[in-house]
Amino acid sequence: MTRVGSDISLARVGDLWGHGPALLDTLHAQGLEGINVRTLTDLSPTLDIGELEAFRQRADELDMYVEMGVGKINPYMTAELPEVRALGDGDFIAGMERMFAVCADMGWTTLWTACAGVKEYAAPYDTDRARREAPWPDQLRAIRTLVDKLLPALRHYDLALGIETHEEITTYELVRIVEDVDDPHIGICFDPANPIARGEDPRAALERIAPYLISTQLRDVHVLPSPDGEGLTRFLRPCGDGQLDWSEVLGTLLAARPGVNLTIEGVGGWSGRSDVPTGDPIWRSLHPDLSEDELTSLRALGAASMQAAADGREPSFADLDVFRPDMRAAHDDFVARSAAHLRSVLAVRAASVPTSIGAS
Template sequence: MTRIGSDISLARVGDLWGRGPALLDTLHAQGLEGVNIRTLTDLSPDLDAAELDSFRRRAGELGMYVEMGVGKINPFMTAELPAVRQLGDGDYVAGMERMFAACAEMGWTTLWTACAGVKEHAAPFDTDRGRREAPWPDQLRAIRALVDKLLPALRHFDLVLGIETHEEITTHELVRIVEDLDDPHIGICFDPANPIARGEDPRAALERIAPYVVSTQLRDIQVFPSPSGTALTRFLRPCGDGQLDWNETLGILLAANPMLNLTIEGVGGWSGRSDVPTADRFWRSLHPDLSEDELAALGVLGARSVRASADGEEPSLSALDVFRSDQRAAHDAFVARSAAHLRSVLASLAASNPSR
């Protein structure tokens, strides 16, 4: 049975939703059926067994799924995750292995990871992909080597690690990693908004990764041409409010994995703006798999946004490019709108295919 839940980063948002079992009670009261905690140390910094077990028991009582983040897998940026290294007494791999063991003990078998993080710099230096002192191909080789080191523990505990379609990596690269490893303990976590940051058409990206998707971080998108005309600008929107075809998206995802949980990654206050400098020569040099056809498809989305905003059918770029101070209310509204739309799509898919 497909269930709908929410992604929460306690480290990022503090106590807006409550801690421990109180978080689950809050989400359950909102009609959600599960949660992804961005990093296990957010839930319990020292992996206290009693803290983790109280969370596990409450999730069981409420019938909620739990998916858990376990840090990131790029050795060039693990210094940004001191909590993981601390768990291993200075050994990052040992820290991740401790989290694997704790998750297995709790029965949380679907894990989240990513290959880097977004930086507070303008594109193309807004992700680790643009680091000139550490060329991206070197980082990809190091990522693959680290996953090799982690695989024995994943196999031992029978866990599945989903690598997110995060802003820094292309779906082409993710598919190569997963296919090269060819191991059921490694899959992909699908965030449909992020491949656009790498100049990928959302539909084409989904078709590439669908067979390997083990978890999700769902939100919608709105693409505009940038005011300069030399880039694209992506905004995040609730599922159903943007430009993605969710009947198509869920149809493809659930055909590949009928039991897939649909986890919503809400945003609170922030517009999710990401500028994609498609005309920049350095940016283009970072994308050997870049497809002009897919860039053209993104350009079509941008043109549609301009027309729809001019007709008053959709918000303008400036209307979307705002920050709201009421982060909790904005996040909860984002998730609620997304969940309602996803449930509507699921009902429609079930009606059209009763055997699903």
């Protein structure tokens, strides 16, 4: 059964939504049916069984799904995850394996991970992809090696690890990793907004990853020409408020993995702005798989947005490029609007596919 839920990063939102069972109560009161906790250590830094069992029990009582994040899998940035290394008494892999064991005990079998994170620098240095001291091909090889080292534990506990289509990695690269591993315990978590940061058409990206789909992190997008005229800019929007065709997106997702949970990655006050400097030779050199046809599709989205903004039918660049200080209200509105739209699309698909919705 597909359900609708939310992704929550407790490290980011602090006490805004509550902790432990109270967090589940908050989301359930908003009509959501599940949760992805971005990192297990956010829920309990020491993996206290009492705390985790209380969370599991409340999720069961509310009939909510739980998907769990277990940190990142790029050895070049594990220093940014000291909490995982601490769980293994200095051994990062042991820390990951300890989280796997706890998740298996709790019945949380769908796990989330990513290959790096967004940095507070201008593109192309806004992700680990552009690190000159650690070339991206070296990072990809290290990621692939770490996946091999984690695979025995994933098989032992029968867990599915979904690697997100995150801002730093292309879907071409993700598909190569998953196809090379060739094991059902390794797959892909699809976020339709992020491939745009790598110059990919979200429709084509979804078609590439669909055979390997494990989970979702859903939000919509607006693409506009960058103010400097040298590329594109992506903004994040609630599902249904942007440019994606959600009937098509959900149709592909549910055909690929019937019953997949629809987890919404909410945005607080942040606009989700990501600059895509397609005219920058450094940026282009970092994308050997870049498709001119897909760039043309993205430029068409940008042109359509610019015309719609000029006609007053859609928000302008200035309307989108804002920060809302009321993080809680902004996030809740984003998730509520997304959930309502996803459910409206699912309703049209009729009762032939039972569905549920959650958040991240």
